[in-house]
Amino acid sequence: MADEQTTALMTDMYEYTMLDAALRDGTAQRRCVFEVFTRHLPEGRRYGVVAGTGRILDALERFHLSDSDLAFLADRSIVSRETIDWLEHFQFSGRISGYREGEMFFPNSPILQVEGTFAECVLLETLLLSVLNYDSAVASAASRMVTSAKDRPCMDMGGRRTNESAAVAASRAAIVGGFQGTANLLAAKMYDLPAIGTAAHCFTLLHDSERDAFQAQIDALGKNTTLLVDTYNIEEAVKTAVEVAGTELGGVRIDSGDLAALAQRVRNQLDALGARNTTITVTNDLDEYALASLQSAPVDSYGVGTMLVTGSGAPTCAMVYKLEERENRDGVMQPVAKKSKDKATVPGRKLAYRSYEYQLADCEHVIAGSEEQLNAFQPQDNWKDLFVTYVGHGQIDHSYQGHDAIMNAHRHRAEALRELPIAAQSLMKGDPAIPTETTVL
Amino acid sequence: MADEQTTALMTDMYEYTMLDAALRDGTAQRRCVFEVFTRHLPEGRRYGVVAGTGRILDALERFHLSDSDLAFLADRSIVSRETIDWLEHFQFSGRISGYREGEMFFPNSPILQVEGTFAECVLLETLLLSVLNYDSAVASAASRMVTSAKDRPCMDMGGRRTNESAAVAASRAAIVGGFQGTANLLAAKMYDLPAIGTAAHCFTLLHDSERDAFQAQIDALGKNTTLLVDTYNIEEAVKTAVEVAGTELGGVRIDSGDLAALAQRVRNQLDALGARNTTITVTNDLDEYALASLQSAPVDSYGVGTMLVTGSGAPTCAMVYKLEERENRDGVMQPVAKKSKDKATVPGRKLAYRSYEYQLADCEHVIAGSEEQLNAFQPQDNWKDLFVTYVGHGQIDHSYQGHDAIMNAHRHRAEALRELPIAAQSLMKGDPAIPTETTVL
Numbered sequence: 001m002a003d004e005q006t007t008a009l010m011t012d013m014y015e016y017t018m019l020d021a022a023l024r025d026g027t028a029q030r031r032c033v034f035e036v037f038t039r040h041l042p043e044g045r046r047y048g049v050v051a052g053t054g055r056i057l058d059a060l061e062r063f064h065l066s067d068s069d070l071a072f073l074a075d076r077s078i079v080s081r082e083t084i085d086w087l088e089h090f091q092f093s094g095r096i097s098g099y100r101e102g103e104m105f106f107p108n109s110p111i112l113q114v115e116g117t118f119a120e121c122v123l124l125e126t127l128l129l130s131v132l133n134y135d136s137a138v139a140s141a142a143s144r145m146v147t148s149a150k151d152r153p154c155m156d157m158g159g160r161r162t163n164e165s166a167a168v169a170a171s172r173a174a175i176v177g178g179f180q181g182t183a184n185l186l187a188a189k190m191y192d193l194p195a196i197g198t199a200a201h202c203f204t205l206l207h208d209s210e211r212d213a214f215q216a217q218i219d220a221l222g223k224n225t226t227l228l229v230d231t232y233n234i235e236e237a238v239k240t241a242v243e244v245a246g247t248e249l250g251g252v253r254i255d256s257g258d259l260a261a262l263a264q265r266v267r268n269q270l271d272a273l274g275a276r277n278t279t280i281t282v283t284n285d286l287d288e289y290a291l292a293s294l295q296s297a298p299v300d301s302y303g304v305g306t307m308l309v310t311g312s313g314a315p316t317c318a319m320v321y322k323l324e325e326r327e328n329r330d331g332v333m334q335p336v337a338k339k340s341k342d343k344a345t346v347p348g349r350k351l352a353y354r355s356y357e358y359q360l361a362d363c364e365h366v367i368a369g370s371e372e373q374l375n376a377f378q379p380q381d382n383w384k385d386l387f388v389t390y391v392g393h394g395q396i397d398h399s400y401q402g403h404d405a406i407m408n409a410h411r412h413r414a415e416a417l418r419e420l421p422i423a424a425q426s427l428m429k430g431d432p433a434i435p436t437e438t439t440v441l
Numbered sequence: 442m443a444d445e446q447t448t449a450l451m452t453d454m455y456e457y458t459m460l461d462a463a464l465r466d467g468t469a470q471r472r473c474v475f476e477v478f479t480r481h482l483p484e485g486r487r488y489g490v491v492a493g494t495g496r497i498l499d500a501l502e503r504f505h506l507s508d509s510d511l512a513f514l515a516d517r518s519i520v521s522r523e524t525i526d527w528l529e530h531f532q533f534s535g536r537i538s539g540y541r542e543g544e545m546f547f548p549n550s551p552i553l554q555v556e557g558t559f560a561e562c563v564l565l566e567t568l569l570l571s572v573l574n575y576d577s578a579v580a581s582a583a584s585r586m587v588t589s590a591k592d593r594p595c596m597d598m599g600g601r602r603t604n605e606s607a608a609v610a611a612s613r614a615a616i617v618g619g620f621q622g623t624a625n626l627l628a629a630k631m632y633d634l635p636a637i638g639t640a641a642h643c644f645t646l647l648h649d650s651e652r653d654a655f656q657a658q659i660d661a662l663g664k665n666t667t668l669l670v671d672t673y674n675i676e677e678a679v680k681t682a683v684e685v686a687g688t689e690l691g692g693v694r695i696d697s698g699d700l701a702a703l704a705q706r707v708r709n710q711l712d713a714l715g716a717r718n719t720t721i722t723v724t725n726d727l728d729e730y731a732l733a734s735l736q737s738a739p740v741d742s743y744g745v746g747t748m749l750v751t752g753s754g755a756p757t758c759a760m761v762y763k764l765e766e767r768e769n770r771d772g773v774m775q776p777v778a779k780k781s782k783d784k785a786t787v788p789g790r791k792l793a794y795r796s797y798e799y800q801l802a803d804c805e806h807v808i809a810g811s812e813e814q815l816n817a818f819q820p821q822d823n824w825k826d827l828f829v830t831y832v833g834h835g836q837i838d839h840s841y842q843g844h845d846a847i848m849n850a851h852r853h854r855a856e857a858l859r860e861l862p863i864a865a866q867s868l869m870k871g872d873p874a875i876p877t878e879t880t881v882l
Contacts, residue, residue, distance in 0.1 A: 010605045012598065012624040013638030021640070021661035027647050034643070059605070072630045080661070118647050125641075129601035130608055157453065160570035161757040164451045164500070165606030167571055183453040189513040197454030199462070200566075202475070202764035205777040206468050206559050220462035220521070231779045256781035306757060315756040316602040316747060323643035336646040338672045340697035 006066045007059045008090075011126035013078060018122050020079040023086060028119040030327040033349040036098070036112035036132060037322070038105070042140075042314030044429025047104040047420065049143045049413055050111055051173040052135030054101055054405045056128055057396050060092060063124070092120050093394035097387050099352070101400070102176050102409030104416050104424075105136075106364050106432045110350040111319065113387070118326065125321045133319050134166060135173040137311035141288070142177025143413060144312065145304055147425045148291035153180040153301045155196050157283060158309035170309040176409040183303075192403040196303075198253075204231040214244045224250035226281055229266070230257065238266055242273045251279035251300070259284060260297035267298035287312050288427055325349045325370070333370060346438055349374060353383035354434075361419050361434050369441030377441065447507045448500045449531075452567035454519060460560055461520040464527055469560040471768040474790040477539070477553035477573060478763070479546070483581075483755030485870025488545040488861065490584045490854055491552055492614040493576030495542055495846045497569055498837050501533060504565070533561050534835035538828050540793070542841070543617050543850030545857050545865075546577075547805050547873045551791040552760065554828070559767065566762045574760050575607060576614040578752035582729070583618025584854060585753065586745055588866045589732035594621040594742045596637050598724060599750030611750040617850040624744070633844040637744075639694075645672040655685045665691035667722055670707070671698065679707055683714045692720035692741070700725060701738035708739035728753050729868055766790045766811070774811060787879055790815060794824035795875075802860050802875050810882030818882065 022028035041048055065073075065087050073079050073087070094116020105111050112128065114121050146154055156174040159167035159182075171187030181194035188195035199217050207213035214227050223245045229237035229252045241249055252270070254262050259282040270278050282294070283303035291302060307313075322345050325335050335347035348368035355363045364386075367377055379385065390400055399405065417424060424433035463469035482489055506514075506528050514520050514528070535557020546552050553569065555562050587595055597615040600608035600623075612628030622635035629636035640658050648654035655668055664686045670678035670693045682690055693711070695703050700723040711719045723735070724744035732743060748754075763786050766776050776788035789809035796804045805827075808818055820826065831841055840846065858865060865874035 007605070009627040009630055010600075010608065011626055012600055013626050013629070013636045014624065014640055015638075016626070017638055017662060018640050018644045021644070021657045022647065024661050025653075025657040027657065030647060032647070069630070072626075076629070076636065078626075078636070118643075122643065125643075126601045126608075127605055130603065130605035133602050134604040134607070159451075159453055160567045160762075161574050162571065163575040163604060163607035163610050164448070164568055164571035166575070166604035167451065167567075169604050183455065185452055185454050185457070185513075185519075186450040188454070188517070189450055189510070195454045195517065195519070197456075197458055199455055199459050201779045201781070202473075202559075202563065202566075203459045203462070205764045205779060206463065206471060206473070206767055208770050212466075216462045216466040216468065217458075220465050221458060230781045233780070256784045306759075310756040315751040318747075321601075323646045326647055329649050338642045338646060339674070340642070340671045341699075343697045 005062045006064055006069055007062045007127060008065045008123070009069050009072070010130065011123065015123050015125055016073065016079050019119055020083045022118055023083050024080070028117060030118050031333065032116065032118045032121050032323060033325040034114045034121050034125070034321055035110045035324050035350060036128060036319050037108055037110055038317055038319045040107050040318060041432060045140065045314070046424045046426065046430060046433040047106060048136055048317060049139040049177050050099045050101055050103045050105050050136055051139035051176040051409070052101070052131040052169070053098065053112065053390060054401050055131050055135060055169060055172070057390060057401050059127055059131065060391065060396060063092060063127070065090065090120070090123070091394060092116065092124065092391070094120055094391070095389070095393065096391035097389045099386055100388050100409065100412055101405065102412035102416065103386060104420060106434065106436050108366055108436050108438060109364060110352050110366060113349065129319055129321055133316045135169055136317045136319070137314055138170045138173035138309060139177035140317070141308055141312035141314070142174045142179050143417065144288040144427065145291055145308065146178030147417070148288040148427065149302055150295060152299060154178070155180060155301060155303045156182040156184065156308055157303040158305040159184045161306040162309040167309065172406060174308055175406050176413060178410065178413055191406055193406070198226045199228055201228060201231045204228065210237055211240050211244060214241055218245050223248045226251035226253050228253045228255065230254050234262060234266065235269065238269050239273070242270070242275050247274040247278070249275055249278045251281055253281040253283060255283045260294055263297045263299045292427060335370070346440065348440065351377060352386040353379050354386055355380065355383045356419070357382065359419065360421060363434055364436040366436060366438040367441060368438060373441040446503050447505055447510055448503045448568060449506045449564070450510050450513070451571065452564065456564050456566055457514065457520050459563055461524045463559055464524050465521070469558060471559050472774065473557065473559045473562050473764060474766040475555045475562045475566070475762055476551045476765050476791060477569060477760050478549055478551055479758055479760045481548050481759060482873060486581065486755070487865045487867065487871060487874040488547060489577055489758060490580040490618050491540045491542055491544045491546050491577055492580035492617040492850070493542070493572040493610070494539065494553065494831060495842050496572050496576060496610060496613070498831060498842050500568055500572065501832070501837060504533060504568070506531065531561070531564070532835060533557065533565065533832070535561055535832070536830070536834065537832035538830045540827055541829050541850065541853055542846065543853035543857065544827060545861060547875065547877045549807055549877050549879060550805060551793050551807060554790065570760055570762055574757045576610055577758045577760070578755055579611045579614035579750060580618035581758070582749055582753035582755070583615045583620050584858065585729040585868065586732055586749065587619030588858070589729040589868065590743055591736060593740060595619070596621060596742060596744045597623040597625065597749055598744040599746040600625045602747040603750040608750065613847060615749055616847050617854060619851065619854055632847055634847070639667045640669055642669060642672045645669065651678055652681050652685060655682055659686050664689045667692035667694050669694045669696065671695050675703060675707065676710065679710050680714070683711070683716050688715040688719070690716055690719045692722055694722040694724060696724045701735055704738045704740045733868060776811070787881065789881065792818060793827040794820050795827055796821065796824045797860070798823065800860065801862060804875055805877040807877060807879040808882060809879060814882040
């Protein structure tokens, strides 16, 4: 398998040294249950949005060690010869279940549950966390922005403000979080997402006059294009734009200054020029607060960059991957938990439900216990089971990958948010929108 | 060329639509100079550290369009048939120069300068910014942490808290910023960096007793390994660790609680047990402020995660890519600049020097003008030229790529920081360590 396609070294070294030590003493084959959760949301946030599970499945398909990966582990003496032999044939054969993409999560929600031997579960830790922590941070920020934008479409334009591969993940997570499209072409290609973009200031500066630039853009992209009007003087640019394109001009974009005031002036100017259907897009360092303040301005769509791809102040979730249950030396499954200060965990595998009253969510229920106890557990009638199965016996459910899965997640987010108390949509800092009750059976 | 290896779609759509329009009206062949700079440092920061230019060169080598990339652009009608034909043979043939990796930068420093036709320069915009904005954010944070850690080595353990590919870039940038090693195996493999890691809490939990876990780790990794001692009770764990490994035990790691107080207790306990050479590593949500507060605690090395890979409050730099000079319709090079509110730029290509008095930097000098003027410009004797040439006539200088370049950047950062006024090393919010004077010739 080509080197570039493998994901098995996208991980911390200790996953491999633990594997090595556990293979040596036989504990590597113990059945284990690991879970991903976060102890807290970013300060004042009411909910988070799960994103990235589809990408985890993509990465799992490429979780093999290439010859050069194996040579690296051997040359550095990171693991023993026996472990190299084991890794040559490694394939995850366990089970992965958890929250849907687009689902709301809260502190202690068991977002992902991974079951298998210690060996196969431990190797996935870093990669699963990298994907979920970043993608969910972006989707969670996106969701707040979409709420603030009301019915106006939000477009991802943030690729230049994050790592070039993170940018692709961010575009995807933005769609999960409620965005409508992205400027990023690789994301558009990989996931069949709507792509947007027309021209930057440099295109106007390249030309001898703004008129030449607008004419060139319209010749290439048609009158329905969006012209960027703030390179020199906005009022003159809008006049020139309508002169060149006529009143059928698709749209104008404003990328600087007081966006609300400028949008109002430009709207009035466009209307006066007869360009009543020409739309206005604004794009200058927007976040959920700026979007909320633009609600009464005559804006048709938003381009959001930096604050989207950096999670609007919370560039990562604090998700962790913890061992919850494992076989003991007698082959009996036992709940386990560390007792580290401020980091203690509730032992045992979990189930998760959301309860409703009058179609409105009122509580997240996390049930911890043994497999037997959880199999016998009877949820109440108004409880929704939050778990889906992504991987069973090593077989990936492909319905959670690719374009359709992203659009399902996009729709699910909107529905799940509507079912939360309206306080979830507040930008004021506060507690999680619903409480989480943990029951140990 | 295999799809996975191309970088040409790691970009915003408008770069391609601008190319398309400019090819159509002939302006695509105009010679242009673009520059990367930032208008401001993150609030209160005294300097930034350039990182990522070596990765830009790596990405440039793979900046071709695969057949499926071209098919995507055609199928979506993003560009015309003629542009597809042009793109099939695209190769950057221009010049890239700028600040060294590991160099300090300030507001308006011309960090990177790209010269070529509009067509070839515009296509690089998003990718260059993605790399520089993220890598420099991490290196800048790393540099402050390393200063706070004094002579104690800092290790990157942040991969799980950022996108899985960003994690690899972050490891590399951390080394540029002064770190000594990384937990990330793919970064260690790609760039031949020191890798570190032993075991997590799950390894202790996997075993029937902490003693079993320690024994297993020592059997596999030797007595020189680092044992994690805060899964249950630190005092008991330290006792068990020395019982199992003897006084040759390499180190212990503490990942929770009041690190300074715990390190002191553990140091005393280890010493009392005769394990005087056993080192102490601490790793719990460290940032530059936490590291500064640990200076008097008996700690030997630090593992830094979240705050490193998220830029310690500044997860991206605000670097932009602006057209500074271009040919007009008569083939004459002309400085250009937009006038957008709060975003106006100084027209013209730039040179950059740093002046010194008594071996101490006192000012950054940015000189703007035409190529002729800059060629004739005579810097003063105590001015250092900050530019190096990365790419000339499309030919990459490979000395700026790979392991050696990273280690050169690592050393350069340390030297350049020593040459800045000591206020640069302050964690107090303040102005840039030296002023930047821009002179328009």
